[in-house]
Amino acid sequence: MSSFTFKQITRTAINRRALLALAGITTVAGTFTYQTLNNNNNFNNNNNQNNYSKTTKTLASAATLNAALSDSHSEKDYQQVYNAIANQIREYDEYDGAIGFGPALVRLAWHLSGTFVGPVGCPHISGGSFGGTIRLPKEASDPANNALENARWVLEPVKKQFSWISYGDLYTLAGVTAVQEMGGPKIGWRAGRKDLGVEYASTGKLPDASRDADYIRSLFVKRMGFTERETVALIGAHALGSCHVQAPVLPGATKSQGVGSGYTGRWTAAPNFFTNEFYRLLLEDKWTPKKWDGPFQYENKDELMMLPTDMALVQDASMKKLVVEYAKDQEKFFKDFAPAFKKLLELGIDFKGNKTYEFKTLDEQDL
Numbered sequence: 001m002s003s004f005t006f007k008q009i010t011r012t013a014i015n016r017r018a019l020l021a022l023a024g025i026t027t028v029a030g031t032f033t034y035q036t037l038n039n040n041n042n043f044n045n046n047n048n049q050n051n052y053s054k055t056t057k058t059l060a061s062a063a064t065l066n067a068a069l070s071d072s073h074s075e076k077d078y079q080q081v082y083n084a085i086a087n088q089i090r091e092y093d094e095y096d097g098a099i100g101f102g103p104a105l106v107r108l109a110w111h112l113s114g115t116f117v118g119p120v121g122c123p124h125i126s127g128g129s130f131g132g133t134i135r136l137p138k139e140a141s142d143p144a145n146n147a148l149e150n151a152r153w154v155l156e157p158v159k160k161q162f163s164w165i166s167y168g169d170l171y172t173l174a175g176v177t178a179v180q181e182m183g184g185p186k187i188g189w190r191a192g193r194k195d196l197g198v199e200y201a202s203t204g205k206l207p208d209a210s211r212d213a214d215y216i217r218s219l220f221v222k223r224m225g226f227t228e229r230e231t232v233a234l235i236g237a238h239a240l241g242s243c244h245v246q247a248p249v250l251p252g253a254t255k256s257q258g259v260g261s262g263y264t265g266r267w268t269a270a271p272n273f274f275t276n277e278f279y280r281l282l283l284e285d286k287w288t289p290k291k292w293d294g295p296f297q298y299e300n301k302d303e304l305m306m307l308p309t310d311m312a313l314v315q316d317a318s319m320k321k322l323v324v325e326y327a328k329d330q331e332k333f334f335k336d337f338a339p340a341f342k343k344l345l346e347l348g349i350d351f352k353g354n355k356t357y358e359f360k361t362l363d364e365q366d367l
């Protein structure tokens with residue numbers, strides 16, 4: 001297959017292609033330097049949060065969670081890995097009702113990274129993408145990671161081809177690749193993560209979609225160290241993909257191998273295009289509680305969906321301002337999303353001198 005066929009093209013998506021050329025990336029996230037980790041996953045999301053604001057001020061002066069390996073591979077080598085991942089997305093474009101694997105790869109990178117726990121009132125921090133621990137059964141079987149075995153499945157041939165790459169680097173690079181191949185902004189990326197064992201696996205750290213804006217702040221702002229702007233920009237990734245009661249059927253299989261989150265439906269009509277549609281729909285559409293025997297969620301007349309945490313972004317006055325800004329200005333959304341996503345993929349890692357790479361899409365290489 002020589003070109004990526006998107007099955008769902010809307011006017012917005014086409015306009016977005018034009019805007020894409022304008023969207024730049026400004027990045028280089030601040031380096032977190034923390035004291036070396038004695039991994040400790042015993043923090044309760046709801047405990048110790050009040051102490052966090054005190055400790056955030058001192059984050060920059062503590063030492064490192066995970067120091068990246070100096071890297072013997074070149075930008076060209078990683079572009080080859082990028083291309084192999086992008087080709088897997090092209091190859092399996094019928095997956096999940098012709099959405100393809102792009103959204104699942106973005107979610108994989110986020111779920112690997114979003115387990116990060118800052119030093120909430122004590123020197124121990126944990127989680128994040130460094131150890132590639134979502135590959136391990138303990139972390140993979142966290143119910144929050146339901147259906148992500150499919151995303152890992154599609155990357156396994158790439159890992160076989162480039163056996164030198166760590167899972168943490170592969171899965172984060174897959175998130176970057178997917179965002180870019182679906183028309184999103186360029187995301188700067190750095191190599192150097194190292195696979196770690198099960199003692200570093202995290203569970204119970206990913207968000208519960210039934211909650212409100214204060215809960216979102218407690219995780220993203222207080223626990224992971226994002227600004228409110230970065231938080232709202234990151235959740236805009238819900239323009240992509242869908243929610244599943246059952247995990248999508250893998251290529252070549254006859255039935256689903258597992259369960260999904262229990263929610264159902266797509267957020268936007270073009271779920272394999274990276275756009276600001278999520279914000280526009282949140283503001284402009286009429287959302288009502290879905291009548292069904294599944295978890296509480298919202299739907300509109302076109303059977304698109306919103307989670308309670310998505311709706312929280314417009315129920316909270318200060319987050320709503322950001323939603324309005326991104327709904328009006330896709331270029332601004334792209335500019336804010338790119339460094340926020342890079343920061344997410346790098347939480348807790350000191351990359352030392354390792355360079356930030358920016359990869360070409362397959363289209364830019366005429367592949």
Ligand code: HEM
Binds near residue numbers: 241243244263
């Ligand atoms: C409050 C924060 C968040 C909550 C509660 C949340 C919750 C969820 C849920 C319940 C699903 C459906 C999973 C399934 O049934 O297969 C989902 C899918 C997804 N999420 Fe999030 N999410 C959050 C933040 C994020 C962030 C920060 C990103 C990326 C930067 C992201 C990217 C995605 C993507 C791309 C999908 C679609 C996956 C697919 O189609 O397979 N989410 N999320």
